[in-house]
Amino acid sequence: xxxxxxxxxxxxxxxxxxxxxxxxxxxxxxxxxxxxxxxxxxxxxxxxxxxxxxxxxxxxxxxxxxxxxxxxxxxxxxxxxxxxxxxxxxxxxxxxxxxxxxxxxxxxxxxxxxxxxxxxxxxxxxxxxxxxxxxxxxxxxxxxxxxxxxxxxxxxxxxxxxxxxxxxxxxxxxxxxxxxxxxxxxxxxxxxxxxxxxxxxxxxxxxxxxxxxxxxxxxxxxxxxxxxxxxxxxxxxxxxxxxxxxxxxxxxxxxxxxxxxxxxxxxxxxxxxxxxxxxxxxxxxxxxxxxxxxxxxxxxxxxxxxxxxxxxxxxxxxxxxxxxxxxxxxxxxxxxxxxxxxxxxxxxxxxxxxxxxxxxxxxxxxxxxxxxxxxxxxxxxxxxxxxxxxxxxxxxxxxxxxxxxxxxxxxxxxxxxxxxxxxxxxxxxxxxxxxxxxxxxxxxxxxxxxxxxxxxxxxxxxxxxxxxxxxxxxxxxxxxxxxxxxxxxxxxxxxxxxxxxxxxxxxxxxxxxxxxxxxxxxxxxxxxxxxxxxxxxxxxxxxxxxxxxxxxxxxxxxxxxxxxxxxxxxxxxxxxxxxxxxxxxxxxxxxxxxxxxxxxxxxxxxxxxxxxxxxxxxxxxxxxxxxxxxxxxxxxxxxxxxxxxxxxxxxxxxxxxxxxxxxxxxxxxxxxxxxxxxxxxxxxxxxxxxxxxxxxxxxxxxxxxxxxxxxxxxxxxxxxxxxxxxxxxxxxxxxxxxxxxxxxxxxxxxxxxxxxxxxxxxxxxxxxxxxxxxxxxxxxxxxxxxxxxxxxxxxxxxxxxxxxxxxxxxxxxxxxxx
Numbered sequence: 001x002x003x004x005x006x007x008x009x010x011x012x013x014x015x016x017x018x019x020x021x022x023x024x025x026x027x028x029x030x031x032x033x034x035x036x037x038x039x040x041x042x043x044x045x046x047x048x049x050x051x052x053x054x055x056x057x058x059x060x061x062x063x064x065x066x067x068x069x070x071x072x073x074x075x076x077x078x079x080x081x082x083x084x085x086x087x088x089x090x091x092x093x094x095x096x097x098x099x100x101x102x103x104x105x106x107x108x109x110x111x112x113x114x115x116x117x118x119x120x121x122x123x124x125x126x127x128x129x130x131x132x133x134x135x136x137x138x139x140x141x142x143x144x145x146x147x148x149x150x151x152x153x154x155x156x157x158x159x160x161x162x163x164x165x166x167x168x169x170x171x172x173x174x175x176x177x178x179x180x181x182x183x184x185x186x187x188x189x190x191x192x193x194x195x196x197x198x199x200x201x202x203x204x205x206x207x208x209x210x211x212x213x214x215x216x217x218x219x220x221x222x223x224x225x226x227x228x229x230x231x232x233x234x235x236x237x238x239x240x241x242x243x244x245x246x247x248x249x250x251x252x253x254x255x256x257x258x259x260x261x262x263x264x265x266x267x268x269x270x271x272x273x274x275x276x277x278x279x280x281x282x283x284x285x286x287x288x289x290x291x292x293x294x295x296x297x298x299x300x301x302x303x304x305x306x307x308x309x310x311x312x313x314x315x316x317x318x319x320x321x322x323x324x325x326x327x328x329x330x331x332x333x334x335x336x337x338x339x340x341x342x343x344x345x346x347x348x349x350x351x352x353x354x355x356x357x358x359x360x361x362x363x364x365x366x367x368x369x370x371x372x373x374x375x376x377x378x379x380x381x382x383x384x385x386x387x388x389x390x391x392x393x394x395x396x397x398x399x400x401x402x403x404x405x406x407x408x409x410x411x412x413x414x415x416x417x418x419x420x421x422x423x424x425x426x427x428x429x430x431x432x433x434x435x436x437x438x439x440x441x442x443x444x445x446x447x448x449x450x451x452x453x454x455x456x457x458x459x460x461x462x463x464x465x466x467x468x469x470x471x472x473x474x475x476x477x478x479x480x481x482x483x484x485x486x487x488x489x490x491x492x493x494x495x496x497x498x499x500x501x502x503x504x505x506x507x508x509x510x511x512x513x514x515x516x517x518x519x520x521x522x523x524x525x526x527x528x529x530x531x532x533x534x535x536x537x538x539x540x541x542x543x544x545x546x547x548x549x550x551x552x553x554x555x556x557x558x559x560x561x562x563x564x565x566x567x568x569x570x571x572x573x574x575x576x577x578x579x580x581x582x583x584x585x586x587x588x589x590x591x592x593x594x595x596x597x598x599x600x601x602x603x604x605x606x607x608x609x610x611x612x613x614x615x616x617x618x619x620x621x622x623x624x625x626x627x628x629x630x631x632x633x634x635x636x637x638x639x640x641x642x643x644x645x646x647x648x649x650x651x652x653x654x655x656x657x658x659x660x661x662x663x664x665x666x667x668x669x670x671x672x673x674x675x676x677x678x679x680x681x682x683x684x685x686x687x688x689x690x691x692x693x694x695x696x697x698x699x700x701x702x703x704x705x706x707x708x709x710x711x712x713x714x715x716x717x718x719x720x721x722x723x724x725x726x727x728x729x730x731x732x733x734x735x736x737x738x739x740x741x742x743x744x745x746x747x748x749x750x751x752x753x754x755x756x757x758x759x760x761x762x763x764x765x766x767x768x769x770x771x772x773x774x775x776x777x778x779x780x781x782x783x784x785x786x787x788x789x790x791x792x793x794x795x796x797x798x799x800x801x802x803x804x805x806x807x808x809x810x811x812x813x814x815x816x817x818x
Contacts, residue, residue: 003148005094010059013094017057021097021159025052031078032071033057034090036163040268050171052163053099054080055090064098065139066123067091069132072108076116081109085177088163097155100143106176108134170270173215175280179287181269185211192261193236194253205239208288209356214262215281216272223272224282226363228356234259240359279367282360283335287510301510302338302413302476305545309502310520311341314409314474317499317522323347326407326472327398331381332414332460336361336369339411345370349395351379382439382459386467405470406526413476414460450489452481458490465494470526472499479503479519479638482536482553485586491557496523498536503551505634508543516589516637535817540635551635554817556642561586562815565643566623567608571616578679578698579671580609581620588632588639594624595668598675614702618656622649625659626815628666629803645814654728655809661731662802664761665738665795671760678760682735685757688742691750692757730802737795744791765792
């Protein structure tokens with residue numbers, strides 16, 4: 001009976017195609033429309049799920065090449081190419097199915113001219129058209145297309161001969177999937193190795209090295225015997241140590257199941273990988289190391305684009321012949337990629353905390369890495385003595401000579417672990433035990449570092465500055481040491497001369513999440529600058545290396561931070577409290593913490609909430625609006641807010657009043673009647689047709705000028721005329737848009753849901769938007785009421801215009817410094 005899918009919508013079509021042709025596999029779909037997998041089992045128990053096919057499906061008749069281009073943009077946008085890839089990609093509609101081998105297309109995901117940030121389903125973007133043009137000749141040559149009606153048998157035969165596991169050879173491991181094979185190995189093989197892993201980890205013995213020993217082996221013997229861990233048929237030799245006789249000793253261990261799981265696992269994968277992938281795989285060992293270890297040891301790979309850019313800057317700052325004139329030491333070297341591109345190997349030194357990394361770098365030297373073997377050594381920079389046997393004598397001579405140190409470059413991407421976790425930063429957690437504190441450098445310099453002592457990179461910087469004074473320090477790091485309040489003491493000590501640098505998005509580094517800048521800055525520690533450095537200027541590049549402009553970063557050590565300025569105005573008299581402001585922390589990084597609410601959570605958050613009363617409401621509004629009128633981006637993430645230049649803003653009534661309106665209708669206004677009385681109702685019962693009298697008219701009275709205030713308030717009109725507050729046109733538009741939402745809420749039928757005459761804006765949003773299964777407020781797009789969605793969109797548009805109006809004042813009055 002011929003198959004007829006022509007009248008099916010997309011979802012039924014996918015299910016029908018899966019049932020008709022892929023019955024021996026599992027079918028699912030998510031961001032990728034059509035996912036076919038095979039569930040491998042060992043004696044009936046699940047072993048692992050292998051991806052077989054990723055495809056894009058369209059109802060009716062469609063252009064399959066366009067569908068495949070959409071699939072590739074989806075894979076690129078969500079970085080699915082970093083997952084374990086399937087052997088085939090596909091595209092289909094109601095009449096035919098296209099297949100193409102994944103490895104024929106995987107080069108596309110490394111192409112810098114393809115913009116994967118666009119919406120994949122929008123076929124009209126320039127990026128989509130460009131990709132389609134690139135794909136078309138390749139697909140015309142490589143793609144197989146089967147017609148359901150005329151090629152039904154051939155289609156099924158292709159699946160049987162090419163997709164079923166029993167018909168396929170072992171899965172090759174390459175640079176794109178070796179990490180995902182590792183995670184499968186951890187799940188299945190690691191437990192069968194006779195090692196107490198928690199204890200081993202404390203000794204620096206990591207499962208990643210056992211995996212590499214397995215992967216880079218033939219006939220169950222590791223090919224690269226210089227590695228720190230090797231497989232010898234039925235056991236491992238690890239923890240390589242040099243004995244007193246100049247030979248190496250190893251510890252040994254075997255398997256606890258007679259190597260059965262190990263054999264089953266490696267029956268699935270082809271090993272070793274092709275020779276062309278070996279260097280890349282061992283160099284990228286960092287991808288196999290857990291985040292906490294990477295943060296502590298600095299095992300983070302510096303992307304090639306930034307390695308090259310940093311070396312351009314060294315040449316620009318120190319001269320084109322810097323490689324001949326300077327000695328370069330990467331003292332947090334990992335597997336050595338930061339030194340890639342440097343060619344004068346007699347002037348290069350690399351040290352690393354991890355002895356497995358030393359083995360890997362020495363293996364890379366055999367394959368052409370431009371380093372001298374005796375210039376690569378294991379060294380704990382935060383604990384070890386510069387003049388111990390660990391350090392090559394030739395380097396010791398330089399470290400011990402003040403003049404020679406002036407021709408030394410410490411070139412690093414140091415570890416960035418810190419004692420405070422994310423919960424601690426939000427005020428709800430505790431410091432991580434021993435992270436960044438359990439070392440000699442911390443004990444020696446903690447008084448010079450202040451709160452910055454919690455960060456490993458700062459400890460590197462301080463030891464370099466204090467003990468290798470005179471050298472050039474060229475380092476990647478976050479920028480918090482330049483302006484953060486935690487680094488005030490650090491800046492008082494660190495008086496090096498800034499020579500130049502650039503900043504880039506943090507997420508352009510592997511396994512680094514978050515929207516914040518990472519900078520490469522060059523400092524001359526030989527002589528302090530002639531005058532205090534108040535600001536530095538960095539060039540800014542996007543993740544593709546495109547120049548975006550310049551960024552000034554202010555080092556205002558003697559200027560009061562805005563959060564501290566606010567606390568100067570803590571009211572002595574506690575009149576009716578409208579609510580509380582959580583002032584958060586002092587940088588853009590913590591914008592999401594700044595909000596107003598009914599209750600005081602100072603005890604839980606360890607931050608002093610600020611009471612909102614009649615005499616402080618305008619001050620709070622100014623603070624709130626300054627913090628939220630400018631969007632947080634990766635470029636301004638570490639920028640600090642400061643006390644104003646002077647009191648000029650206090651006489652700017654329109655500015656203060658506009659800030660009040662901005663705060664009242666902003667999403668960080670979390671006033672809700674579920675926590676107490678709502679004093680923040682900005683419209684009278686008559687204006688919004690409320691069905692009952694409000695419990696509080698405090699804000700209404702304030703807006704009308706009806707509240708008599710104490711004469712010592714800095715935030716009253718000097719004449720104390722108590723006139724109604726006046727607003728700019730932009731603020732009035734926000735006010736009007738807000739009134740429409742309130743008015744619409746009060747027209748709702750209370751039959752099915754309780755009516756709340758005192759509803760706040762937050763309560764109204766909850767009424768229309770609802771909450772998700774986790775109890776979080778849904779986004780406005782989830783609201784079912786289309787009229788509400790339009791009213792809310794109007795409010796957001798008006799708020800954006802008001803934000804633009806407030807922004808220049810933020811700089812004019814000095815709350816941010818340009």
